[in-house]
Amino acid sequence: MQFEDDRGKDLREEEFKTSIKSIERQKLWVPLVVFGPLIFFIWMAGGDLFARPSLDTAYPMxxxxxxxxxxIEILNLKILIIKAEYRDWLRDFRNEKWKHLNDD
Structure with missing residues (x-):
């Protein structure tokens, strides 16, 4: 019984960690995907974008x-929510585990 509880805990723990790693990867790729076209746009403009800025280019930037x-803030919030869910789940798991041991 104890072995099954620990295995379930390990699977759930791994699921939380995988979710957090996935979101942290998104935090890396989102700026690259957003800034990639921005850098390309500046490069195609030949640097004149900052020499003579106009409203046509300032608003999109x-x-x-x-x-x-x-x-990025949404992704940070998702990470905090997942960590809070994990903390709550772990607390419930520990309480249930101790309750089971005290019943014996």
């Missing part, structure tokens, strides 16, 4: 940067 910040 501002929107892109705000979008990037929002996406």
């Amino acid at each position: 501002a929107i892109l940067i705000v979008l990037l910040a929002a996406i």
